[in-house]
Amino acid sequence: MLFTRTLPGATTAGGKQLAVSPEPDAGGNTAVRRDGTGAWVSRQVSEQRPLLGYERLHMPHPATCPARQAQLPLELPAGVIRLDVHRRSRRP
Numbered sequence: 145m146l147f148t149r150t151l152p153g154a155t156t157a158g159g160k161q162l163a164v165s166p167e168p169d170a171g172g173n174t175a176v177r178r179d180g181t182g183a184w185v186s187r188q189v190s191e192q193r194p195l196l197g198y199e200r201l202h203m204p205h206p207a208t209c210p211a212r213q214a215q216l217p218l219e220l221p222a223g224v225i226r227l228d229v230h231r232r233s234r235r236p
Contacts, residue, residue, distance in 0.1 A: 145205050148176055148186035153193075162186050163205035175199035 146166045152158035164174055164186060176186045177199045186202070189195050220226065 146176070146184060146202070148174075148184040151185050151187040153187060158187075164202040165205060165208055167202075168200040169203040170201060172201040172203035174202050174204055176202045 145163050148162050148164055150156065150158045150160045150162050162174070164176055165172070168176075173189055174186050175189050175195050176184060177196075179185050187193065189201065195201060
């Protein structure tokens with residue numbers, strides 16, 4: 145696990161810690177790089193803010209954490225949907 149400091153974005157002030165997977169992952173959504181002081185910094189990649197040449201894509205740790213995955217039930221109660229599925233269905 146690699147801890148990064150988040151950069152300011154469109155909806156956040158930044159400066160919070162975010163745990164990401166230590167190895168780059170093409171399926172990730174977090175751009176990670178070192179700043180001028182050598183600290184790891186990260187930001188979310190979007191169409192408006194694409195990945196830059198000196199950044200690498202990483203997966204946020206909560207998305208791949210085995211302990212967290214074990215907590216998620218396979219079957220949800222009636223009337224409850226998974227937010228990740230709902231969000232994917234809303235994308236154009």
